[in-house]
Amino acid sequence: MGNLRKVGFHDQIKAAGNAGRKIVGICLGMQLLFESSEESPGVDGLGLIRGSCKKLTSSISPRVPHVGWNGVNPEYPNSHFGALYENKDFYFAHSFHANPIDNSNILSVTNLENANIVSSVLHQNILGFQFHPEKSGNTGKRLLNEVLVWARNEN
Amino acid sequence: MKIRIIPTILTDGLTVVKGEKFNNWRTVGNAVAHARLFSQRNVDELMFLDVNCRSNSTHVSVKMIEEFSSILEVPFSVGGGINTLEDARACIRSGAEKIVIGTAAVTNPQLISEIADEFGTQAVIVAVDVGQDLEDFVFTNSGKVISSVRAIDLITELEQLGAGEILLQSPERDGTLTGMNADAIRGALNLTNLPLIASSGVSSLSDFYSIAKLGVSAIAAGAIFQFTQTTPNQVRDYLKDSAIEVRRT
Numbered sequence: 001m002g003n004l005r006k007v008g009f010h011d012q013i014k015a016a017g018n019a020g021r022k023i024v025g026i027c028l029g030m031q032l033l034f035e036s037s038e039e040s041p042g043v044d045g046l047g048l049i050r051g052s053c054k055k056l057t058s059s060i061s062p063r064v065p066h067v068g069w070n071g072v073n074p075e076y077p078n079s080h081f082g083a084l085y086e087n088k089d090f091y092f093a094h095s096f097h098a099n100p101i102d103n104s105n106i107l108s109v110t111n112l113e114n115a116n117i118v119s120s121v122l123h124q125n126i127l128g129f130q131f132h133p134e135k136s137g138n139t140g141k142r143l144l145n146e147v148l149v150w151a152r153n154e155n
Numbered sequence: 156m157k158i159r160i161i162p163t164i165l166t167d168g169l170t171v172v173k174g175e176k177f178n179n180w181r182t183v184g185n186a187v188a189h190a191r192l193f194s195q196r197n198v199d200e201l202m203f204l205d206v207n208c209r210s211n212s213t214h215v216s217v218k219m220i221e222e223f224s225s226i227l228e229v230p231f232s233v234g235g236g237i238n239t240l241e242d243a244r245a246c247i248r249s250g251a252e253k254i255v256i257g258t259a260a261v262t263n264p265q266l267i268s269e270i271a272d273e274f275g276t277q278a279v280i281v282a283v284d285v286g287q288d289l290e291d292f293v294f295t296n297s298g299k300v301i302s303s304v305r306a307i308d309l310i311t312e313l314e315q316l317g318a319g320e321i322l323l324q325s326p327e328r329d330g331t332l333t334g335m336n337a338d339a340i341r342g343a344l345n346l347t348n349l350p351l352i353a354s355s356g357v358s359s360l361s362d363f364y365s366i367a368k369l370g371v372s373a374i375a376a377g378a379i380f381q382f383t384q385t386t387p388n389q390v391r392d393y394l395k396d397s398a399i400e401v402r403r404t
Contacts, residue, residue, distance in 0.1 A: 028275065063350045065277040065319050068372060069157045069199060069402035089157055089402045091200075091230055093252065093277040095319075113156065135230045135252065137197055137404060 001032055001040045010046065017048040022125050022151040030121065030128030031098055039096050049123045051100040061112035065095040072119050072131065075106045080122055081146055082108070088139045090131035092119075098130065157402045158394065159199040159373035160363070160387045161352065162380045164189055166219065166235075167207045173381050175330040177298035180206055187222050194227050197404045198387050201227065202322075202375055204255065205235030206297065217249045224250025232280055238263070243270045247278060255322060257282035258295040261302050261309065264316050271317030280352070281313050282322040289342045298326030306339070310346045320350045322375065328356030330378045335366050344370055360385065360393045367399045 004010045017023045017033075025033045034045045037053035045053075056064045069089035074082030085108060092110070097117040100106055110119035110130070121128045127147065133140035164186055165172050171189050172180040186203070193201055203223065205216065220233055233246050234255025243266075246254045259266050260281045270279050284294035289306040313321060323343050325336045335356045344351055350372035357363060357376045366374055379385050391401045 058348060063156070063348055063372060065275075065350065066156075067277055067320060067350050068159050071403070087403055089404075093230070093319075095276050132230070135228065137228050139404065141228065 001037065001043045001045055004032060005043075014046050014048065017046065017126055020125050023048065023127070024147060024151070025126075025128040026134065027094055027130060027132055030130055031094075031096055033121070033126055033128050034098055034100070037096060048126045049100060049105055049121060049128070050102055051098060051105070053096045053098050056095055056097055056112070056117075058114070060097070060115040060117060062114060065093060066112055066117075067093045070110050070112075070119075070131070072108045072110055074108050079107050080127075080150070081120070081143060084139075084143050084146060090119075090129075090133065090136040090140060090143075092131045094130060098128070156372060157400045158367050158371070159352075159402070160390045161200045161202050161373050161375040162193055162198060162387055163202045163204060163354065163375045163377040164193075165204050165206050165377060167205070171381075172206060173330060173378065174206065177206075177326045177329055186219065187226065190223050190231075191226050193387065194229065196386065196388055198229060199391075199402055200229055200373070201231040202255065203231065203233045203235075205233070207235070217245050220246055220249035220251050234280070234282065238266070240266065240269045240273065243274070243278075247274055253278050253280050253319070255280045255282050257284065258297075258300075260313075260318075261293060261295050261304050264312070267313070267316040267318050271319070276317050276319040279318050280320045280322050281318040282324055283309055283313075283343075284324045284326050285336070285339050285343075286325075286327070287336070287339075289339055289346075294326050298329075307342075307346065310343050314347055314349050318349060320352055320372070321347060322352045322354055325355040329354070331356055332358040332378050332382070334358050334362060337366065337369065340366060340371060341369055360390060363390050364394060364397050364399065367394055 031053040033048045034051045035047045072085040105123045107120040109116040119130045133143045166186045170182045171184045174180045230252040232253035233251045238259045285306045352373040353371045354375040
């Protein structure tokens with residue numbers, strides 16, 4: 001988060017998000033959408049989605065960081081991109097996980113053996129993926145194509 | 156968590172080389188062509204290790220990483236001669252998800268923390284080159300130097316230092332297709348909560364199975380994919396049929 005401020009993108013991204021522009025955050029990029037993170041104590045996140053990020057612990061995942069291929073389970077029937085998640089795995093690599101305050105922001109969860117984490121979020125024009133669609137082979141490519149459709153068409 | 160099968164591509168500049176026991180390198184093809192082929196076959200992940208850099212002071216070629224990055228749609232790591240934060244930056248900025256450090260992790264453990272502070276722990280794989288027993292001192296410099304650090308101590312400290320994964324290698328077995336050091340792998344799993352990538356010596360499908368059963372996060376392999384008919388897809392299918400969870404493509 002500190003780096004984002006240093007390079008000067010923080011205010012611009014926040015302003016664009018608040019103005020209704022579509023924003024997509026991936027991995028750390030999703031975590032930055034929230035208000036704060038244990039990774040950078042005392043530093044404000046973008047605050048485009050309400051909530052905070054916490055460190056993964058062994059009560060959630062037996063091995064930390066969570067690295068590798070894992071499933072993504074839609075939180076609601078017919079939720080965004082849900083059909084693309086079915087019976088597929090995506091690539092994850094992270095040590096922190098997001099906790100939205102509003103459960104309706106949760107698009108999907110992923111099971112880390114001891115507990116679920118939030119693996120994608122949507123709040124109006126703000127979309128986030130904890131996993132890496134861009135590193136998830138053909139499965140990820142299909143998802144990114146749908147994200148483009150979302151970015152162009154929906155209000 | 157689904158077990159990952161990671162082909163290791165040993166390079167010497169732009170050619171793929173194959174060795175035995177970290178020695179006797181010979182050229183077996185073009186690195187980019189190998190990478191493309193694995194990628195087309197839905198490989199889980201790739202690891203590129205520059206063996207030339209291990210014994211020289213230069214780090215892995217940035218140009219080569221950019222080429223891999225442009226053709227790969229799955230994660231990949233690079234290693235070989237990464238000795239400074241600046242080396243790591245160059246690799247990650249060129250498109251590598253993760254970097255592998257070996258010798259420097261023993262001689263300058265602080266480097267692990269520096270890289271993790273800047274890029275996150277998930278960006279740092281530490282290669283631990285073990286002997287027969289975890290009580291033995293680890294090797295550095297491509298298996299040529301015996302350090303004064305015991306594997307058991309290094310593995311225990313890595314999580315605290317900021318490593319994201321451990322690559323457990325056995326120089327004595329690497330490239331020999333003679334089976335993996337299951338005792339060392341089991342021991343290492345008990346010493347750390349970091350994800351473990353087991354490497355060196357895997358020789359058959361049933362070998363993959365028995366090591367997967369130990370609870371490793373990934374198995375890296377070179378020789379079996381270079382010199383036998385076995386493919387990563389075959390390994391994945393075999394493990395799936397044996398009730399081990401693998402990635403659904």
